[in-house]
Amino acid sequence: MEPLKHPEDRFARDVTMPLEPEEHLTQLDLLRSFFSSDPKSILDLGCGAGRLLRPLRETGHRVVGLDHDERALAWAAQACGTRDELVQQDLRDATQPFLNGPFDAALLLGNTLMELVSPAEVLGLLHRLEACLSDEGVLIIEDIPGLYWPLLSSGQWGDGEAEGIRMVWSDRDMIFSLREGEAVQDDSPLHPDEPLRRLWSESLLQTVLHQAGWESSPGEHPLLRVARPVRSVRS
Template sequence: MESYEHPDDQFARDARMPLEPQEHIDQLKHLRAYFSDGPRRILDLGCGAGRLLIPLRRDGHHVVGLDHDSRALNWVAEGCGHRDDLVQQDVRDQSLPLPEGPFDAALLLGNTLMELVCPNAFVNLLHRLSKCLSRQGVLIIEDIPGLYWPLLSTGQWGDGLAEGVRMVWSERDTVFALREGAEANNDGPLHPDEPHRRLWTESLLSQTLGQAGWASIQAEDPLVRILRPDYG
């Protein structure tokens, strides 16, 4: 099986550790505290190489992993010793149902929310999640506005080249692409065949949640933000 220990492979790096190492440690600690009441049934959307899925399974939780990439799922299977409850599916594919619930929680972590560039895609995902979560079920995301807009405002994110990676922004929206390698010297406009990401603003996130009939509970730490359907 192909290893993900490839320092020059951006996909392998992101699948294994999309956050800074300390952020990962802190995020996992928050999740373990949130799920401390007992074994939970969890849906990990965009599970990557099993950064959260594997330790949560070891803690006794029933975690179903979903990712669009077979390579990432192979790494999860290697880490778990089996392929049970691993689903190859793109979370953005509106034509496919999510795995059958009910789930106590769904995770959309590791900056996966940024890959939902179109707000309507997030609305659709929230509608589908409402059907497979338990009555008390939640969706856990990173607080993208709280995590990354402060970095942008202080100049730590923005146009230009840093550590071999260039961030290129759309001229009309808070959408960007990351370019590295030979493309890092290309500061031209976004083109449709490169992966785009959205740096969600608080106003757009709140508007999208309201449109889907969901509510947000602002967590103390931006690494964990709790969302749930607003049943009134």
């Protein structure tokens, strides 16, 4: 197994620590507080190398980790000391249900929501999650509009290069790509084969939630936002 730390390896960096270190610690504290009453059954979607999975397991929760990448899961197993309840599955695959439930909560954190570019993908994800959550189960996401729209409106996010990263935006939608390394010199429009992200607006997020029969509103901290199925719709 190759080592986890690759300073120049963007994939290794992203699956290990997709947030700034201080944001990670804050988010982990928020989750520990949210789950403080008793042990929970949790589904970590896009668990990566176990950034949240390992400390939540150590706190006494049952956490099932799901990721599409075998390399990330191998690192998560290495961190946890076991491959048990680590599932290789693409959360975008609408044909695959989420097994091993019911879950008290599902986590979609580490900016994973932004990697779901298509609203239809998120709509399908919410329907599949509803089927695997307990009666009071919730989905926990980051408040993407609250975290990142202020950066856009203040001019900190825009086309161009800064600190070795080039941000390239679509001219038709709130979709962008981050180019690093040799690609940072490429200022051409978005390529169809490069990884894309969506800067979710509050209005689009609410539209998709409503279509799925879910509800959510910004919480006290943008690193933890709770969404839940509308109970009358579920019954």
